[in-house]
Amino acid sequence: MLSPRYHREIPQRYRLEAGKCTGCGKIHFPPRSVCKECGGRAFEMEKLPSKGKVLTCTTVEIPPAEFDDQKPYVNAIVELENGVRLTCMVAEAPPDEVDVGTEVELVFRRLRCGREWEVLQYGYKAVVV
Ligand SMILES: [Zn+2]
Structure with missing residues (x-):
């Protein structure tokens, strides 16, 4: 609970x-x-500013079990407007729409769920702007 x-x-x-x-x-x-x-x-x-751009990214075709419902998805290193870099998933975009230089915005989303997880976990993801 x-x-x-x-x-x-x-x-x-x-x-x-x-x-x-x-x-x-x-x-x-x-x-x-x-x-x-x-x-x-x-x-x-x-x-932190919510907007930035993709520095580098990779498509995950075979994720850990708790992310299986979201595959395939893109993991990216995002550089925010103030130069801070962080790693996150790019949500709501097919992998071929995300590349180096793609402008993104950080949003609050469900990260994962599954039988092993008693609760849903939330955090930030990037979405293409
Ligand atoms: Zn210092």
């Missing part, structure tokens, strides 16, 4: 908040406790 607390925490877990070093300005996602650029330990929260 899903608890009310679990529901309340979902937006906090997935609201794409990064840590910006107050010493050198480097943005870390996910946030770190020590800056890998300058060794600083002070950060301020920075909301």
Whole structure:
């Protein structure tokens, strides 16, 4: 069963908040406790931009069981407008519509479900804009 607390925490877990070093300005996602650029330990929260473009991508034809209902799908490294890079699935697009340079936007979606998972899991995916 899903608890009310679990529901309340979902937006906090997935609201794409990064840590910006107050010493050198480097943005870390996910946030770190020590800056890998300058060794600083002070950060301020920075909301990541939702838009970016595909740096590289690959089509997954034979996924793990919990993603089987979504195959084939594209996994991409996306560079956001502020230069932060992250890996995510590209949703709602046939693999031949996604390539290097494709402009995408991060959205909140169901990630996976299946017999092994008691609850649906949610997080961010990219969609073509
Ligand atoms: Zn720093």
